[in-house]
Amino acid sequence: MSKLFKILLWILGGLAVLIALAATYNSLAPLPVYEVRLPENVTIPYGDSLALAQGARIVSMNCVICHRNQDGNLAGRPMPEKDFGDVYVANLTNHPEAGLGRYTDEELVHLIRTGIKPDGSQLLPFMTPYFKMSDEDLYSVIAYLRSDAPLVQPVEKYWPDNKLNFLAKALTRMVFKPGPIPDGPVPSPPLDDLVTRGKYLADAVFNCYQCHSASFETNNDHEPWLSEGYYGGGNPVGGVAGPLTISANLTMHPEYGLGEWTLDDFGKAIRQARRPDGRMLSSTMPPFTSLTDDEVAAIWAYLKTVPIQDNNAPSGLVVAD
Ligand code: HEC
Numbered sequence: 001m002s003k004l005f006k007i008l009l010w011i012l013g014g015l016a017v018l019i020a021l022a023a024t025y026n027s028l029a030p031l032p033v034y035e036v037r038l039p040e041n042v043t044i045p046y047g048d049s050l051a052l053a054q055g056a057r058i059v060s061m062n063c064v065i066c067h068r069n070q071d072g073n074l075a076g077r078p079m080p081e082k083d084f085g086d087v088y089v090a091n092l093t094n095h096p097e098a099g100l101g102r103y104t105d106e107e108l109v110h111l112i113r114t115g116i117k118p119d120g121s122q123l124l125p126f127m128t129p130y131f132k133m134s135d136e137d138l139y140s141v142i143a144y145l146r147s148d149a150p151l152v153q154p155v156e157k158y159w160p161d162n163k164l165n166f167l168a169k170a171l172t173r174m175v176f177k178p179g180p181i182p183d184g185p186v187p188s189p190p191l192d193d194l195v196t197r198g199k200y201l202a203d204a205v206f207n208c209y210q211c212h213s214a215s216f217e218t219n220n221d222h223e224p225w226l227s228e229g230y231y232g233g234g235n236p237v238g239g240v241a242g243p244l245t246i247s248a249n250l251t252m253h254p255e256y257g258l259g260e261w262t263l264d265d266f267g268k269a270i271r272q273a274r275r276p277d278g279r280m281l282s283s284t285m286p287p288f289t290s291l292t293d294d295e296v297a298a299i300w301a302y303l304k305t306v307p308i309q310d311n312n313a314p315s316g317l318v319v320a321d
C-alpha cells in the first residue's frame with residue numbers, strides 16, 4: 001500500500017468517526033432552549049364583545065386551518081405530514097391542564113408571538129409564530145380562546161410528545177431560530193392607510209404569503225417580503241390545509257396573476273372561494289368568509305404594490321388527494 005493511500009485511509013476514517021459523533025450528538029443531546037422574556041402590561045379584554053368578535057374572526061379564518069379536528073373543535077390533531085417525524089397540532093381549548101388553561105396570559109402572548117414556550121423550548125415552524133400581530137389583535141384572539149365559545153370548550157385531550165426525526169432535530173439545532181421578542185407595544189396599523197393595513201393583514205395576520213410564495217422552505221417569516229417568489233404562487237400546498245394544490249400567483253401579472261381582476265372578483269375569490277368564471281377554488285385555499293369590505297380592499301390595495309412575478313403557477317391543479 002502506498003504511503004499516500006494510507007494517509008488517505010486515516011483521513012477518511014477520522015472523518016467517519018467525526019460524522020458518527022455528530023450524528024450521535026444530534027440524536028441524543030437536548031434541543032436548544034431560548035430566552036423567555038414575558039411581556040408586561042398585558043390586558044386581555046375579557047368579556048368585551050367587540051374584542052371577542054374580532055378574536056373569533058381571526059381564529060375562525062386562520063388558527064382553525066390546522067388546530068380544528070373532525071369533532072369541529074380546536075383540541076388539535078396529529079399532523080398528516082411526516083417529514084419531521086410525529087408532530088401533533090396542539091390542544092387550544094380551555095382545558096386547565098390539557099389545553100391553554102395551563103398558561104398565564106403573559107405566557108400565551110409570548111408563546112403565540114415568538115413560538116417559545118415558558119420552558120424555553122421552541123415550537124416547530126409548521127406554525128409560524130405571529131411575530132408582527134398587533135397587541136390589540138393578539139389580545140382579542142386570547143380573549144376568544146379563553147371564552148365559552150363552542151370551538152374552545154374544554155376538551156381533555158393530551159397529545160403525545162412530538163417524536164422528531166433526525167432531520168427535524170438537526171434543523172431545530174441549526175436552522176430554526178426564534179424571532180425577536182418585541183421591546184415595547186406592538187400597535188395596530190392605521191385604519192385609513194389601506195396599503196399598510198393590507199400588508200399587515202396579508203403578511204402578519206392571515207399569512208397569505210406563506211402559501212402564495214415559491215415554497216415553505218424558502219419563506220422568510222421575519223421579513224415576509226424577502227421570501228423567494230413573494231406572492232408569485234407555485235407552492236404545492238396540502239397536508240393539514242387540504243388536498244394538494246398549487247397556490248396561485250397573486251401579483252398583478254396580466255396573464256399569470258390578478259392583473260385583469262377587479263376588486264369585486266378578488267372579494268368573491270377570497271370570501272366565497274369562487275373564481276371570476278364561477279368555478280370553485282380548491283378547499284386548500286381557506287375561505288376568508290368574514291373579512292369586511294374594508295379589509296378586502298386593503299389587501300387588494302397592498303397586492304397592487306407588490307412587485308410583479310412572472311411565474312405561470314398552474315393553480316387549481318390538484319396533484320393528489
Ligand atoms: C399552519 C398550521 C397552524 C396554524 C395556522 C396555527 N397553528 Fe398553532 N400550532 C400548530 C402546530 C403544528 C403546533 C404544535 C407545534 C409543536 O408542537 O412544535 C401549534 C402549537 C400552538 C400553540 C402551543 C400550544 C401548547 O400547548 O404548546 C399555540 C398556543 C398555538 N399553536 C396557537 C395558535 C393560534 C392562536 C393560531 C392562530 C392565530 C394558530 N396556532 C395557528 C399549527 C398551526
Ligand code: HEC
Pocket residue numbers: 065201202206207208209210211212237241245246247248249250257266269270275280281282283284285286288299315316317
Ligand atoms: C393554506 C394555504 C393558503 C393560504 C393561507 C391562502 N391561500 Fe389563497 N390559495 C391557496 C391555493 C392552494 C390556491 C389555489 C386554489 C385553486 O386554484 O383551486 C389559492 C387561490 C387563491 C386565489 C385565487 C387566484 C386565482 O388565480 O384563481 C386568491 C385570490 C387567493 N388565493 C388569495 C389569498 C389571500 C388574499 C390570502 C390571505 C388572506 C390567501 N389566499 C391565503 C392557498 C392559500
